[in-house]
Amino acid sequence: MSTTPDAGCCDAACTTGRLRVAGIVLAAGEGRRLGCRAKGLIRVNGETLLARNVRVLFEAGVDEVIVVTGHYSEQLETVLSGLSVRRTCQPDVAHSQRDSLCLGLVELPADCDAVLVMPVDMPSLIRDDVVALIAAYKHAAPEIAFIGPAVAGRPGNPVVFNRDVANRIIQGEGDFGSGAWRARAQAWRLEWETDNPHYVVDIDTPEDLDRWQSASQDP
Numbered sequence: 360m361s362t363t364p365d366a367g368c369c370d371a372a373c374t375t376g377r378l379r380v381a382g383i384v385l386a387a388g389e390g391r392r393l394g395c396r397a398k399g400l401i402r403v404n405g406e407t408l409l410a411r412n413v414r415v416l417f418e419a420g421v422d423e424v425i426v427v428t429g430h431y432s433e434q435l436e437t438v439l440s441g442l443s444v445r446r447t448c449q450p451d452v453a454h455s456q457r458d459s460l461c462l463g464l465v466e467l468p469a470d471c472d473a474v475l476v477m478p479v480d481m482p483s484l485i486r487d488d489v490v491a492l493i494a495a496y497k498h499a500a501p502e503i504a505f506i507g508p509a510v511a512g513r514p515g516n517p518v519v520f521n522r523d524v525a526n527r528i529i530q531g532e533g534d535f536g537s538g539a540w541r542a543r544a545q546a547w548r549l550e551w552e553t554d555n556p557h558y559v560v561d562i563d564t565p566e567d568l569d570r571w572q573s574a575s576q577d578p
Contacts, residue, residue, distance in 0.1 A: 378497055380519070381471040382421040383463035384412055385456060386479035387429030387449040392564050397431035398480040399438065401562060403571075408479055408562075409438045417443075419489035421475060427463045457528070464525045474525055477517035482571055483557040484517075492519060492558075495551045502547055508558035509550040514541055515558030 386399040386409055399409035406414075409426070416424050426442075428435050429449030439446055447462050460476065467474060473496065475489070496506040496519040507518040524547075541548070562568050 378472045378493065379468075379470055380421050380473050380475055380493060381467050382416040382424040382475045382477060382517075383460065384409065384416070384424060384426045384444075384477050384479055385459050385463070386435060387427050387432075387459040387462075388456070388479075389430045393562065393568065397434055398562060399428075399431070399435050401480075401482070401568065403482045407438050408482060409435060410442065412477055412479060412481065412484065413442050413444055415484055415486055415489060416475070416477065418486040419493065421489070422471065423468055425463045425466045427459045429459060461529055464529050467522075467525060471522070473519055473521050475517050475519045478561065480562045481516060481557075481560065482562060483560040485557065488555060488557050489517065491553075491555075492517060492551070495549075499549055503549045504547040505545075506549045506551050507541065508553050508555070510553060510556060510559045513559050514550065516561070517558075 386397075388398065389395055399407060401408045403411050413424050413426065424442075424444045426435075426439060426444050426446045427449060428439075428446065429451075432448050445466055447466050449459050449462055451458070456478075463476070464474065473493075475493065477484070492506070492508060496503070499506060504524050505518065505520040508515040541550075560571075562571055
């Protein structure tokens with residue numbers, strides 16, 4: 360449950376209604392480019408990435424968090440057992456990120472207005488980053504159904520979208536939920552330009568991990 364009921368907007372004077380946002384943390388991957396390692400168990404300042412990112416979402420006012428696991432589900436369970444999250448496990452060894460996203464989407468609570476999707480391997484995101492993103496979605500033009508951060512033209516994460524987009528992903532419509540559709544201009548989709556590098560820092564390779572550990576002095 361959210362510990363900050365007024366979160367989801369940077370402006371304390373905001374008079375628009377509060378969104379009920381569900382978060383999905385994608386942690387099902389094999390981490391093949393990282394040498395087949397569970398990204399969710401990488402530590403940032405003594406805290407696993409999985410626990411850290413769940414905490415950040417709740418601090419930002421997200422109402423419910425769904426964690427999708429797959430590979431390394433047993434190892435990640437040691438972290439999840441101490442978290443107030445809903446969890447679902449990808450049963451197939453071979454799966455895509457879209458497959459895992461669909462698993463999380465079918466677990467959405469009926470009363471949520473929007474969903475925020477975060478890959479587990481993002482070590483720099485803090486509460487204010489998530490609040491700013493939700494606020495940008497909340498105050499976007501009425502036709503905007505999807506928003507994702509873009510830093511110097513580079514697409515980042517997390518992303519936020521409405522129930523209609525969620526349903527289209529679940530139904531397998533076109534290439535919804537894959538990386539390809541985000542590259543095409545759509546009237547309902549907004550690439551939110553920001554200079555905040557936190558949205559594009561992730562840990563995909565051993566080199567990424569080495570850079571992060573050198574900067575953060577984490578083992």
